[in-house]
Amino acid sequence: xxxxxxxxxxxxxxxxxxxxxxxxxxxxxxxxxxxxxxxxxxxxxxxxxxxxxxxxxxxxxxxxxxxxxxxxxxxxxxxxxxxxxxxxxxxxxxxxxxxxxxxxxxxxxxxxxxxxxxxxxxxxxxxxxxxxxxxxxx
Amino acid sequence: xxxxxxxxxxxxxxxxxxxxxxxxxxxxxxxxxxxxxxxxxxxxxxxxxxxxxxxxxxxxxxxxxxxxxxxxxxxxxxxxxxxxxxxxxxxxxxxxxxxxxxxxxxxxxxxxxxxxxxxxxxxxxxxxxxxxxxxxxxxxxxxxxxxxxxxxxxxxxxxxxxxxxxxxxxxxxxxxxxxxxxxxxxxxxxxxxxxxxxxxxxxxxxxxxxxxxxxxxxxxxxxxxxxxxxxxxxxxxxxxxxxxxxxxxxxxxxxxxxxxxxxxxxxxxxxxxxxxxxxxxxxxxxxxxxxxxxxxxxxxxxxxxxxxxxxxxxxxxxxxxxxxxxxxxxxxxxxxxxxxxxxxxxxxxxxxxxxxxxxxxxxxxxxxxxxxxxxxxxxxxxxxxxxxxxxxxxxxxxxxxxxxxxxxxxxxxxxxxxxxxxxxxxxxxxxxxxxxxxxxxxxxxxxxxxxxxxxxxxxxxxxxxxxxxxxxxxxxxxxxxxxxxxxxxxxxxxxxxxxxxxxxxxxxxxxxxxxxx
Ligand SMILES: [Fe+2]
Numbered sequence: 206x207x208x209x210x211x212x213x214x215x216x217x218x219x220x221x222x223x224x225x226x227x228x229x230x231x232x233x234x235x236x237x238x239x240x241x242x243x244x245x246x247x248x249x250x251x252x253x254x255x256x257x258x259x260x261x262x263x264x265x266x267x268x269x270x271x272x273x274x275x276x277x278x279x280x281x282x283x284x285x286x287x288x289x290x291x292x293x294x295x296x297x298x299x300x301x302x303x304x305x306x307x308x309x310x311x312x313x314x315x316x317x318x319x320x321x322x323x324x325x326x327x328x329x330x331x332x333x334x335x336x337x338x339x340x341x342x343x
Numbered sequence: 344x345x346x347x348x349x350x351x352x353x354x355x356x357x358x359x360x361x362x363x364x365x366x367x368x369x370x371x372x373x374x375x376x377x378x379x380x381x382x383x384x385x386x387x388x389x390x391x392x393x394x395x396x397x398x399x400x401x402x403x404x405x406x407x408x409x410x411x412x413x414x415x416x417x418x419x420x421x422x423x424x425x426x427x428x429x430x431x432x433x434x435x436x437x438x439x440x441x442x443x444x445x446x447x448x449x450x451x452x453x454x455x456x457x458x459x460x461x462x463x464x465x466x467x468x469x470x471x472x473x474x475x476x477x478x479x480x481x482x483x484x485x486x487x488x489x490x491x492x493x494x495x496x497x498x499x500x501x502x503x504x505x506x507x508x509x510x511x512x513x514x515x516x517x518x519x520x521x522x523x524x525x526x527x528x529x530x531x532x533x534x535x536x537x538x539x540x541x542x543x544x545x546x547x548x549x550x551x552x553x554x555x556x557x558x559x560x561x562x563x564x565x566x567x568x569x570x571x572x573x574x575x576x577x578x579x580x581x582x583x584x585x586x587x588x589x590x591x592x593x594x595x596x597x598x599x600x601x602x603x604x605x606x607x608x609x610x611x612x613x614x615x616x617x618x619x620x621x622x623x624x625x626x627x628x629x630x631x632x633x634x635x636x637x638x639x640x641x642x643x644x645x646x647x648x649x650x651x652x653x654x655x656x657x658x659x660x661x662x663x664x665x666x667x668x669x670x671x672x673x674x675x676x677x678x679x680x681x682x683x684x685x686x687x688x689x690x691x692x693x694x695x696x697x698x699x700x701x702x703x704x705x706x707x708x709x710x711x712x713x714x715x716x717x718x719x720x721x722x723x724x725x726x727x728x729x730x731x732x733x734x735x736x737x738x739x740x741x742x743x744x745x746x747x748x749x750x751x752x753x754x755x756x757x758x759x760x761x762x763x764x765x766x767x768x769x770x771x772x773x774x775x776x777x778x779x780x781x782x783x784x785x786x787x788x789x790x791x792x793x794x795x796x797x798x799x800x801x802x803x804x805x806x807x808x809x810x811x812x813x814x815x816x817x818x819x820x821x822x823x824x825x826x827x828x829x830x831x832x833x834x835x836x837x838x839x840x841x842x843x844x845x846x847x848x849x850x851x852x853x854x855x856x857x858x859x860x
Contacts, residue, residue, distance in 0.1 A: 309499075309503050312501055314504070
């Protein structure tokens with residue numbers, strides 16, 4: 206069981222992802238934009254962040270950039286993107302060691318990646334920022 | 344946690360609902376709760392939380408209250424408690440209803456905010472209870488429907504994703520077998536299947552995917568005996584519907600893969616019983632993915648068939664033209680073959696090799712416009728006759744030119760008698776001005792002419808022909824192309840001696856006898 210934060214501005218997709226992950230036995234927190242998500246992980250760290258890219262206010266890239274160095278996401282970040290998103294975004298995400306899954310997301314693939322991250326195994330992308338103790342407090 | 348970030352929205356919904364049903368007024372309060380549900384954590388009424396449960400909604404404290412204990416049991420004895428009084432003197436009522444498909448008990452408690460018995464009519468309380476029970480049940484139904492819709496959407500996402508992935512993977516694959524492999528491997532992975540095989544119309548079974556078993560052995564396809572296999576396959580072939588069965592302790596799913604000409608093959612996937620049965624969702628998944636995959640496979644097969652047919656028609660046509668000049672029988676066929684061989688040696692991409700083969704096949708099509716008495720004249724041509732023969736590249740070009748899709752092929756036809764030194768025809772192009780395809784066809788054409796018997800001479804041996812061509816490298820022959828051709832030819836002769844002998848029955852004189860009779 207992992208603590209997972211889902212950041213997604215589309216309420217239906219958000220609900221769907223969170224429902225799916227809850228069914229898989231995880232504790233899921235929901236945020237409708239980057240700022241809410243950032244405040245939430247700063248208040249209480251999570252194991253995994255699942256984030257959309259395009260969100261009002263603070264987008265997924267800014268969110269990941271701000272939380273990735275703070276150690277508030279212990280195991281890893283998964284990003285859901287449109288298949289036609291720019292290569293440069295994908296490159297940047299790859300540099301951060303973020304796992305990218307295309308939308309519409311494959312539920313089984315999402316579960317696989319979550320399990321891999323939770324177990325500390327590498328996913329398709331390079332992964333896992335150092336554990337929270339090496340990063341300082343959030 | 345804020346309303347925007349809730350650990351469980353369904354639970355929050357229930358809490359909001361019972362909160363909203365609770366009312367205050369006239370110095371008294373009526374509070375509503377839901378307890379005893381298998382799916383949701385209990386939400387005791389506000390009165391109970393304040394007066395007896397120290398604010399803790401957990402079941403342990405509730406068991407200390409006779410009323411709530413009865414309600415938690417969901418039992419008939421709740422009825423006895425209806426419209427009764429609880430130990431604290433509050434009027435309390437309970438009713439069994441259902442929420443999200445399982446029973447739960449709705450409870451209402453009524454009394455003044457600060458102790459003492461209230462004075463409100465019993466009808467009020469029970470009416471409230473009925474409303475609350477109905478609402479809770481309705482919400483329960485909605486939650487259940489919601490979960491159903493979510494399942495449906497998740498399943499669709501899975502399928503859509505698979506189809507996107509497949510489309511991407513298959514986009515550049517032109518080989519039917521390869522497409523089939525990609526398709527079935529994905530199906531196997533998605534269905535957590537141990538093995539996937541295809542039963543062809545003829546009954547033979549092709550295994551595409553076999554998961555290594557825990558004991559190290561590799562499954563050789565669904566573990567069915569031939570009779571069971573045939574039975575499952577027959578059902579699917581007849582009905583074209585997916586079928587799920589348990590055979591020999593293993594879960595088996597069988598689905599149709601409709602190929603070209605309405606030929607139905609049956610895809611069988613199995614998994615060990617421990618993995619659980621194939622679900623309705625699995626059935627839908629395999630059906631839609633195979634329908635999509637079957638369409639792609641059929642289209643690819645159709646494309647291959649059309650291509651083969653086109654090639655055969657063209658071969659027949661050029662063979663007929665070759666027949667006009669008895670000395671050049673098989674010339675065009677060999678031209679196509681050798682052009683491809685050379686293009687391959689030169690590292691030309693496969694799609695272009697194909698086009699170049701066409702150019703080799705069609706290069707002399709213009710000879711159809713050359714009078715037979717010139718084409719087949721034994722002995723030397725007069726300068727005038729020679730001028731007529733030299734028209735054949737242009738004539739070929741003009742014949743084929745209306746076929747817009749030929750492109751590079753036209754270059755090969757029009758320029759296959761151009762020489763690097765500029766002394767060729769029809770335009771006297773030089774060196775790199777001559778398209779590569781034309782330079783290849785020219786070398787191949789020259790070789791085939793030298794190794795064929797003509798009215799005025801016997802065929803040269805392959806070695807002699809190579810010597811003759813080498814002597815002209817740089818002037819009438821492109822050196823790089825010619826050397827590539829020799830390499831390719833030598834390798835082909837070494838690796839496929841029988842096929843080589845059949846194609847190049849050098850010096851056969853049978854057709855010399857009555858040439859142009
Ligand atoms: Fe020619």
